[in-house]
Amino acid sequence: MTSIDAKRLLGRIRELGAIGRDSEGRLVRLAASDGDKLGRDRFVGWLREAGLDVVIDRLGNIFGIWRSEDNAGQAPILIGSHIDTVIDAGIYDGCYGVLAGLEVIETVQASGLALSRPLAVAAFTNEEGVRYSPDMMGSLVLAGGLSVDEALASLGTDGSILGQELARIGYAGAEEPGFLKPHAYLELHIEQGPVLEREGVPIGAVENLQGISWQRVTIDGIANHAGTTPMSMRSDAGYAAARVVTFLHDRAKASNTPTVATVGTMRLEPNAINVIPSRAVFTVDLRNPDEQHLRAEEAALAACLEELAEIEGVTVSVERLARFEPVIFDRRIVELIEAAAKNRGLVSKRMTSGAGHDAQMMARIGPAAMIFVPSAGGISHNPREHTGDAELVAGANILLDVATQLAWNGL
């Protein structure tokens, strides 16, 4: 049974993980930033060293394609994920899946296996959505969920424009997103949650992915003197924002559905110790595997904001940043993942993805599914993110087995 080159894969994960560190040593490769460029350049270097056909599309999605003479006309099996990161990220989120995809191709190349379909690996632009919304942007455009021009015109949290930044870092490609239509899509990713580790299961066969709702809320009150203004006469935007944070957290905790709610960013104006905040701008991340329940959470937030406006004498405006319905992955591929795990003597477990992934976009245009490996302590989006070497290698071998199966027999 062929297996991947563990040393090569683990070495590349660590090498890429050292690229894009800021002055405090934090891993920060936000989409289309200088750090992202450095990571992209290293990845493209590896693709070229592997002799792959490297294609960059207009949104900066990077593809490495391996065709042989007799399979060149067939739709490829595409393995993808992302190499952009959040702020102060771990080294595995996204990068593991992209580098494992390259590892699978190089392993098949070296084995001399003749496949009836090409293999391709992709690193999608702006999966994280930290600098430009929405997240999973590169794969969303490829899946036809957002126009290229709209995406390129995205305004970043730092006032930059995505298209200009991609051109600046040399990744504004020529190909139209969607130039490559995969026969099937696979994504290997760390779970970023506690389930696999807690249950001692090495492989997750991901059968669905929860719905995601991102909104930016602006609450406008009245700046006033912190010392002279009686409490009954305040329109305190900061207090109103804090009420929303508490409302969302308490409601999600008390919910009998697996709702999760996060206020991850907040800005107060004028942000002075002795001025009652005139404005609060914050983001809300709501998720639930069931579309109706997710809508109910959004409605509850809207009602909370309306009531607050009334009681606190503030005005509220809401901007939608991202909205993705829950996704069901392809059962046949999920079964291939389970069979591959069994074949290697590994236990697997069907599960839901709590995080968003490019696979949820790729599932719009063809059969797609994901493989998870455990996250130590369930921690992710944190430099303490960790997965053991043996678990990383096991996941990559399952990816190898499923990708070659699909490339041989198709679906």
Ligand code: HGY
């Ligand atoms: O937000 C997410 O779930 C993903 O990390 N972009």
Ligand code: MN
């Ligand atoms: Mn990810």
Ligand code: MN
């Ligand atoms: Mn992430």
